[in-house]
Amino acid sequence: xxxxxxxxxxxxxxxxxxxxxxxxxxxxxxxxxxxxxxxxxxxxxxxxxxxxxxxxxxxxxxxxxxxxxxxxxxxxxxxxxxxxxxxxxxxxxxxxx
Numbered sequence: 001x002x003x004x005x006x007x008x009x010x011x012x013x014x015x016x017x018x019x020x021x022x023x024x025x026x027x028x029x030x031x032x033x034x035x036x037x038x039x040x041x042x043x044x045x046x047x048x049x050x051x052x053x054x055x056x057x058x059x060x061x062x063x064x065x066x067x068x069x070x071x072x073x074x075x076x077x078x079x080x081x082x083x084x085x086x087x088x089x090x091x092x093x094x095x096x097x
Contacts, residue, residue: 021027077084083094090096 079092
């Protein structure tokens with residue numbers, strides 16, 4: 001079913017539109033392209049002061065925190081060692097799942 005949907009969609013996307021010129025001839029419609037260089041965004045409308053305030057607010061909550069190294073109190077249990085829970089099984093078949 002997925003393959004059929006893919007085939008139908010690809011066939012439809014390859015279709016072309018034709019325009020009747022009025023004299024009985026058909027000509028292919030041209031693809032319309034939008035000139036994005038003339039578009040404006042909200043970012044361009046902000047004042048310099050407003051932009052500076054936004055940048056300051058974005059960086060205000062970020063404090064540099066020192067990361068502490070984690071130290072184990074006991075030796076790390078290997079996969080093939082007996083389980084520390086006392087079941088007698090290997091760690092990988094007991095609590096290591």
